[in-house]
Amino acid sequence: MPSKLNLMSTYALLVFIWSTTPLAIVWSVADLHSLWALALRFFIALPLAAMLMLILRTKLPLNALSIHSYVAGACSFIGSQIFTYLATAYLSSGIIALMFGLAPIITGLIGFFVFKIRLRRMQWLGMLIAVGGLGxxxxGGSEHHVQPIGIALMLLSVFIYCASIFWVKKVNAPLEPMAQATGSILVSALFALCLLPFIWSYAPTEMPGARSLFGLAYAVVMASLVAMFCYFKLVKNVQATTLSLTTVLTPMIAMLVGALLNDEKITIMVFVGAAVLLTGLFVYFYQDFKASRALAQKIKAE
Structure with a gap:
């Protein structure tokens, strides 16, 4: 098992990558059509992922069950990201990160309505508070690059992302994390290839600026590859409630990064709304955090 310092460093790196990825996406579309930036992200990520598989000597199974799992996983990649990239025209990077903070709540709703998973009263209260914050x-942000159509696109993006997680778990293919990710990137790249006839007229005619290239490279290397390794490593070695804290930490850092590096204005109303939404997330996870802390104290005492 990795050392505590190793896990803490991995956790900090994951929070940092997830906090800065929305800004990288916004920068990548500065000189590129949003769907071209998305397609290029997967076209570049695919050979890099394949190279990593060769280095790690990981096989890519191509049986029916594995392919089914790759398709399910691709929904959380290109299926979800299509709407995230389209939302960049209507939302700041900080608000995009804030919207992804709703993932646990939407996952809970899918579990309740589709899989009949019981939700506690505190979880329902947390959801109501978060929805109030979103409102x-x-x-408060209608005049400051926070438009309802962008909120709708991001809700759709987060819903598809959460549904994909359930789908992958239901398929339950016996795959290595790297194989699952590479297979899903492959399916995403094939889907992006199918998009080209519809976006060909928006193809870049000159080299994008340095900011766009940096954003694209960051999305490929850090968000698509490094974050994946960090995430799966933590899934195996830390409690789920500890990992879920990233949904509270990431939006706050992302809004600060967007304000500092991209001059994104945060109005008082947007700030209050974000605080209310994050409070809702904390309430949603409160009993899980409490149980996790009690368990940690019990283990320490023994």
Whole structure:
């Protein structure tokens, strides 16, 4: 098992990558059509992922069950990211990160309505508080690059991302994390290839600027590859509630990064709405955090 310092460093790196990825996406579309930036992300990520598989000597199974799992996983890649990239025209990077903070709540709703998973009262209360925060953001940010259509696109993106997680778990293919990720990137690249006839007229005619190239490279290397390794490593070695804290930490850091590096204005109403939404997330996870802390103290005492 990795040392505590190793896990803490991995956790910090994952939070940092997830906090800065929305800004990288916004920068990547500065000189590129949003769907071209998305397609290029997977075209570049695929050979890099294949190279990593060769280095790690990991096989890519191509049986029916594995392919089914790759398709399910691709929904959380290109299926979800299509709407995230389209939302960049309507939302700041900080708000995009904030919207992805709703993933645990949407996952809980899918579990409740589709799989009949029971939700506690505190979880319902947390959801209501988060929705109230989202409403404040929509009202308070209408004149500052926070538009309802962007909120709708991001809700769709997060819903598809969460549904993909359930789908992958239901398929339950016996795959190595690297194989699952590479297979899903392959399916995503094939889907992006199918998009080209519809976006060919928007093809870049000159080299994008340095900021766009940096954003694209960051999305490929850090968000698509490094973050994946960090995430799967933590899934195996830390408690789920500890990992879920990233949904509270990431939006706050992302909004600060966007304000500092991209001059994104945060109005008082948007700030209040974000605080209310994050409070809702904390309430949603409160009993899990409490149980996790009690378990940690019990183990320490023994």
């Amino acid at each position: 404040i953001i929509c009202i």
